[in-house]
Amino acid sequence: MSVTTQVLERDGELVIALTGRIDREAAAELDSAYGAVRTHAAVGLDFTAVDYINSTGIALIVGVLARARADGVRLRASGLTPHYRHIFEITRLSDFIEIAPSDTQQS
Amino acid sequence: MIEQSVSPRQRRAAERREARAARHQRIEPTASRTERIEVEIDEGDPLLVYLRAAPGPVEIGALPDYSPAVGRMREQGVRIVVPLVTSSELVGVLALGERLSERPYSRNDHRLLDSLARYAAPALRLGQLMRAQEQQARERERIEQELHIAQLIQQQFLPAALPELGGWHVAAFYRPARTVGGDFYDLIELADGRVMVVAGDVTDKGVPAALVMASTHALLRSTAGVETAPGSVLRRVNELLIPQIPAGMFVTCLVLVIDTETGRTQYANAGHNLPYLRRDGAVVQLEARGMPLGLLPGSTYDEHETVIELGDLVLLYSDGITEQHDTEGAMFGFERTAALVSEARSGDDLVDRAVDALARFAVGVEQEDDITLVTLHRGRSRGDVVAFELPSETGNEREAMQRVRELLDGALPPELLDALCTAVSETVMNAIEHGNRGEPSLAVRIVVRRTVEEVSVEVADFGRGLQQRTELPDLERKLAGLQTPRGWGLFLIEQLVDRVVERVDGERHIVRLVMRVDEHPDITPTERTTP
Numbered sequence: 173m174s175v176t177t178q179v180l181e182r183d184g185e186l187v188i189a190l191t192g193r194i195d196r197e198a199a200a201e202l203d204s205a206y207g208a209v210r211t212h213a214a215v216g217l218d219f220t221a222v223d224y225i226n227s228t229g230i231a232l233i234v235g236v237l238a239r240a241r242a243d244g245v246r247l248r249a250s251g252l253t254p255h256y257r258h259i260f261e262i263t264r265l266s267d268f269i270e271i272a273p274s275d276t277q278q279s
Numbered sequence: 280m281i282e283q284s285v286s287p288r289q290r291r292a293a294e295r296r297e298a299r300a301a302r303h304q305r306i307e308p309t310a311s312r313t314e315r316i317e318v319e320i321d322e323g324d325p326l327l328v329y330l331r332a333a334p335g336p337v338e339i340g341a342l343p344d345y346s347p348a349v350g351r352m353r354e355q356g357v358r359i360v361v362p363l364v365t366s367s368e369l370v371g372v373l374a375l376g377e378r379l380s381e382r383p384y385s386r387n388d389h390r391l392l393d394s395l396a397r398y399a400a401p402a403l404r405l406g407q408l409m410r411a412q413e414q415q416a417r418e419r420e421r422i423e424q425e426l427h428i429a430q431l432i433q434q435q436f437l438p439a440a441l442p443e444l445g446g447w448h449v450a451a452f453y454r455p456a457r458t459v460g461g462d463f464y465d466l467i468e469l470a471d472g473r474v475m476v477v478a479g480d481v482t483d484k485g486v487p488a489a490l491v492m493a494s495t496h497a498l499l500r501s502t503a504g505v506e507t508a509p510g511s512v513l514r515r516v517n518e519l520l521i522p523q524i525p526a527g528m529f530v531t532c533l534v535l536v537i538d539t540e541t542g543r544t545q546y547a548n549a550g551h552n553l554p555y556l557r558r559d560g561a562v563v564q565l566e567a568r569g570m571p572l573g574l575l576p577g578s579t580y581d582e583h584e585t586v587i588e589l590g591d592l593v594l595l596y597s598d599g600i601t602e603q604h605d606t607e608g609a610m611f612g613f614e615r616t617a618a619l620v621s622e623a624r625s626g627d628d629l630v631d632r633a634v635d636a637l638a639r640f641a642v643g644v645e646q647e648d649d650i651t652l653v654t655l656h657r658g659r660s661r662g663d664v665v666a667f668e669l670p671s672e673t674g675n676e677r678e679a680m681q682r683v684r685e686l687l688d689g690a691l692p693p694e695l696l697d698a699l700c701t702a703v704s705e706t707v708m709n710a711i712e713h714g715n716r717g718e719p720s721l722a723v724r725i726v727v728r729r730t731v732e733e734v735s736v737e738v739a740d741f742g743r744g745l746q747q748r749t750e751l752p753d754l755e756r757k758l759a760g761l762q763t764p765r766g767w768g769l770f771l772i773e774q775l776v777d778r779v780v781e782r783v784d785g786e787r788h789i790v791r792l793v794m795r796v797d798e799h800p801d802i803t804p805t806e807r808t809t810p
Contacts, residue, residue: 227708231763268758
């Protein structure tokens, strides 16, 4: 498995903290992590410990986003490097997932 | 009843064989008392002219005695001959033996046979035409298949992968006007470590040119083992070629021998286009003249010498580019070619621009001759080019990305390097999964180049060709379930780098990702040093 997840509560918000790579092998883990939080109104995805996202990983995030929209769950993302924030922008994921501002300064 | 069709010319030989076989057969009367008798009618037999003009069925006795076929028919008991004529063309002959009643054919029989012939002739003609057409289609298919094989064989003569010559970068383009061509080029590493570069052009195009190209190329290769002076190579190949080249054909050929350490280059020319050399923005031609190969025994070739300096760019080209016409009849010419050399940023860039410019120039006109371009670019510093290979195993795209990151550390601002690395990872993943179909024994070859102006990463696989352009990914459509969530790879690659160039070189499919170093004014020097 390329990614591990940990569900935790941070500042009153439910957050899935991701560690590792988001690629094809991350599918099952991402799926089950989302399954555990799907009844909440808002969920954060923390990418601080993610060092690699490829096109298949983007497709998985699109899949999670589609499920979240169907479930009425609002997604937020934090901890993205400028490069992956750029990728969220060109794929327009940032239009649907709120990106925490100035991530680099936060960490 | 006997039927003998007059066959179209191309089937005559086969039918003659069949007929001959039938004649040798002892024909036994069958229970129904019918006999099958084959009669061969030669193309020049006067019977054919006679029957074409005959008004209807003719008794054997009324036919010209001097026809060999008539004699053969008599021997086989033929009594009456019915010409099958349609559109005043004799398409077959109905030959009948004795009536079963052993009585002569009546006038009624004649009328019946005559009307039968009128109906049968057009139908028979149609059948013959269809058969001929099928035969032609099969023949065309066979020729196409053979040409395809010839093309594959010819590709083997051209270098599959251009060698990386310490600090030099070679790029090439080859496109025959037909399936196969008479142009060729090669890079031959000599025993003393120098490199012989040859480019040539056989008169004419298509299969004849390709055959002469193959033998000239073989002669050049074998000569390079014994001669290393370009003039001597050309002199020797000329002598060897003369006895075997068809009259009226000849080969132009340029030979350069380069010491890649020093750039010292000897060259000689057998009537080929003069190469261009660009140095410090000025474009000159390397002058060298001589008789094309295969024309005149005893031809000699002057040797010239130059030094290709750091940063110099050389273009070898065939007249398929300079002599291409546009719709108005104007030629592409030397001036446009020289201008391309002057503007190019690198050898690859020169090839790309030339192919592009030629396509735009000759839009609506078919390619007239084989086109070959070979560029030699001597990098400004050594170690500009690094190539490595990885087996096609999932996960190696990250290995490729990591190595590219290390190689280009400091060459690009961090954000651009990140973008290039993701594009490299995606491209290598495509090469592993699609191009090489996950076959670990097939390597993905990665070539990383740095020049002052740009950084490029080439990813080569053994895929069948250029990728199908799929629907542009659209997130809203994906979220609505109207598009698969996947399909981001190519999109990311194109968004993340400055230029993506795809091409096929022999059996390799190559994707080149280019990142300009100097055209990102939005990134200030301070940002560039941010880790």
